[in-house]
Amino acid sequence: MSTVVKDTHHEEHPSGIMRWITTTNHKDIGTLYLWFAMIMFFIGGLMALVIRSELFQPGLQFVDPQFFNSMTTMHALVMIFGVVMPAFTGLANWMIPIMIGGPDMALPRMNNYSFWIMPFAFSMLLSTLFMDGGAPAGGWTLYPPLSLQTGDAFPFLIFAIHFMGLSSIMGAINIVATILNMRAPGMTLMKMPLFVWTWLITAFLLIAVMPVLAGGVTMLLTDKFFGTSFFNAAGGGDPVMFQHIFWFFGHPEVYILILPSFGVVSAIIPTFARKPLFGYSSMVYATASIAFLSFIVWAHHMFTVGMPLAGEVFFMLATMLIAVPTGVKVFNWVTTMWRGAMTFETPMLFAIGFIIMFTIGGFSGLMLAITPADFQYHDTYFVVAHFHYVLVPGSIFAIMAACYFWLPKWTGNMYPETLGKIHFWLSTFFVNLTFFPMHFVGLAGMPRRIPDYSLQFADYNMIASIGAFGFGFAQLIFLYLIIKTIKGGKKATDEVWEGAEGLEWTLSSPPPYHSFNTPPVIK
Amino acid sequence: MVNSKINKITAKKLFFICIAMFLFSFALIPLYNVICDVTGLNGNTSNLKEKANTFSEATIMESNDKLNIQFISHETIKNKLAFKPKEFEMTIVPGKIYSTMYVATNKSDLKIIGQAVPSVSPNEAAKYLKKLECFCFEQQTFKPGEVVELPLYFAIDEKMPKRIKTVTLSYSFFETVDVSKK
Numbered sequence: 001m002s003t004v005v006k007d008t009h010h011e012e013h014p015s016g017i018m019r020w021i022t023t024t025n026h027k028d029i030g031t032l033y034l035w036f037a038m039i040m041f042f043i044g045g046l047m048a049l050v051i052r053s054e055l056f057q058p059g060l061q062f063v064d065p066q067f068f069n070s071m072t073t074m075h076a077l078v079m080i081f082g083v084v085m086p087a088f089t090g091l092a093n094w095m096i097p098i099m100i101g102g103p104d105m106a107l108p109r110m111n112n113y114s115f116w117i118m119p120f121a122f123s124m125l126l127s128t129l130f131m132d133g134g135a136p137a138g139g140w141t142l143y144p145p146l147s148l149q150t151g152d153a154f155p156f157l158i159f160a161i162h163f164m165g166l167s168s169i170m171g172a173i174n175i176v177a178t179i180l181n182m183r184a185p186g187m188t189l190m191k192m193p194l195f196v197w198t199w200l201i202t203a204f205l206l207i208a209v210m211p212v213l214a215g216g217v218t219m220l221l222t223d224k225f226f227g228t229s230f231f232n233a234a235g236g237g238d239p240v241m242f243q244h245i246f247w248f249f250g251h252p253e254v255y256i257l258i259l260p261s262f263g264v265v266s267a268i269i270p271t272f273a274r275k276p277l278f279g280y281s282s283m284v285y286a287t288a289s290i291a292f293l294s295f296i297v298w299a300h301h302m303f304t305v306g307m308p309l310a311g312e313v314f315f316m317l318a319t320m321l322i323a324v325p326t327g328v329k330v331f332n333w334v335t336t337m338w339r340g341a342m343t344f345e346t347p348m349l350f351a352i353g354f355i356i357m358f359t360i361g362g363f364s365g366l367m368l369a370i371t372p373a374d375f376q377y378h379d380t381y382f383v384v385a386h387f388h389y390v391l392v393p394g395s396i397f398a399i400m401a402a403c404y405f406w407l408p409k410w411t412g413n414m415y416p417e418t419l420g421k422i423h424f425w426l427s428t429f430f431v432n433l434t435f436f437p438m439h440f441v442g443l444a445g446m447p448r449r450i451p452d453y454s455l456q457f458a459d460y461n462m463i464a465s466i467g468a469f470g471f472g473f474a475q476l477i478f479l480y481l482i483i484k485t486i487k488g489g490k491k492a493t494d495e496v497w498e499g500a501e502g503l504e505w506t507l508s509s510p511p512p513y514h515s516f517n518t519p520p521v522i523k
Numbered sequence: 524m525v526n527s528k529i530n531k532i533t534a535k536k537l538f539f540i541c542i543a544m545f546l547f548s549f550a551l552i553p554l555y556n557v558i559c560d561v562t563g564l565n566g567n568t569s570n571l572k573e574k575a576n577t578f579s580e581a582t583i584m585e586s587n588d589k590l591n592i593q594f595i596s597h598e599t600i601k602n603k604l605a606f607k608p609k610e611f612e613m614t615i616v617p618g619k620i621y622s623t624m625y626v627a628t629n630k631s632d633l634k635i636i637g638q639a640v641p642s643v644s645p646n647e648a649a650k651y652l653k654k655l656e657c658f659c660f661e662q663q664t665f666k667p668g669e670v671v672e673l674p675l676y677f678a679i680d681e682k683m684p685k686r687i688k689t690v691t692l693s694y695s696f697f698e699t700v701d702v703s704k705k
Contacts, residue, residue, distance in 0.1 A: 172537075
């Protein structure tokens, strides 16, 4: 492709498939990320439905236990690395250059690479479903020695994780470079929209912890194939050490999955409350404190491994401390809405749903942080309920809110409002039907990652399974709605929303292929 | 673009952080072991030989200083090697040197090479358990059908908190991983 003319002003691009393969345009790459996340969302969702079908009734119905465990493992890997992370990276690609008044991402070619690694990584991961010995089934946390018993799939799993990590790191480097270097004159750091701020902090988290995960899984690989004993007690290693390494990555990772949602909600709430965001700078500092605290709380995932009392107390208190900056955020959102001239379009509904249901997940997180109580909750459905509350009506709802909020800007067409509201109410009803009963069965002692359960859990599991199918089918509305909006609909104005503030609303809907070639004037 | 040079510098700096964090993940292993050894967390006992003259039998003991020490074993290759303590429990006084035996019986018709890995419970007691001589210091070889008595000389440091009344010492015997077979 040496014939490509280097001209940043042209609107032309290769047509057909080559446009998408060779693109270095931040909007195209954002779109690719978002569609990738959408496809993975349905694949991961299908896996969840296999799990919920099996758990519809006690006893073994549809799948054998090994495959069931593969489903829980793969569902987690697909949803975390294939849906939430790419969706947020997609939003970042689309919105960050526009929001800060830059012409494109800082490193456009690397941007292309970091997206196109993903389909290869996930082909590798999903291909393990068809291998001898089955797909990885030891849980997404990959604890040895169990994960080392994975069959032929093992090296594919490890290299898939390496590639996903590489993609996220490259994406994160790009985002940091964009935010630090590409801002329009006058766009000081403390004038940046909160979505940009949360992503800046998220990107630093990614750069800091993805290499640690890469190191940890590399050790697993050498333990299995090259005779090292990092985690093998027989050779002087310690399996518990893997848990420390994994969660040193894993806990900042959960904030990687949620911080950009805070940014999205902080963009939507002021728009529909028609008031500026309450406590902008406290939001920035709260985000930074959450990010800092996320590095010193990892062992709360492993209270039951036999830590000394001092360690348990430290990690318990540090974990509870995170509730303070998170509380600051929730109260700021509520205060932004206070006495605002609120309207309830679909993005606002999703954002308010996010605040309420994410807070429920936050509270169950606080319960889990209490060490003595955690000894009962550990590895039960209560944990499953907790992290699904923060990830589904948390991260996923925020992503959907963002899609509804910016879809008119991206496509130039308004989405059908009534259908959007139906999607919201169905999703909210079914997500609670699915995950709320899990609190009860968890507290009653139902363990996670087991295909069968004792009879007293039958009713709640049946309810949860019905909810899961309802939620799954409700998402087809979302898919239909997006395709319909791309194809046409009522034309959107440039401002789209009455109370919208920010540089993205000064551009046409849809924005030109290259925006802000001359930097905008910042008030 | 004016920016492209600055962008490359930023990217390089960030990439450097990545490499540093990757190396840090490997540094966590010695770090973890050092922390466990220093604090005695995780029930890791030192595999170092203590000098015998650290302890004196002359110390006058009061009867309420007595404590129980229990010996247990984990037979990781049960079908090949029986591995058991000779005495399951002893009543001892801190500061005095004691000895006991573990007995290993090779039930297979192959040579077994491996090493015993110790662990102490409660974790807090780990750093007060001193070993003067232990079979766990080195690799063991058992010929087919052989029965071997494995000696252990130990003492409990007098500085151990008085609230600990029972100490459990466990050994797991692991065969040396034969890489060439894999």
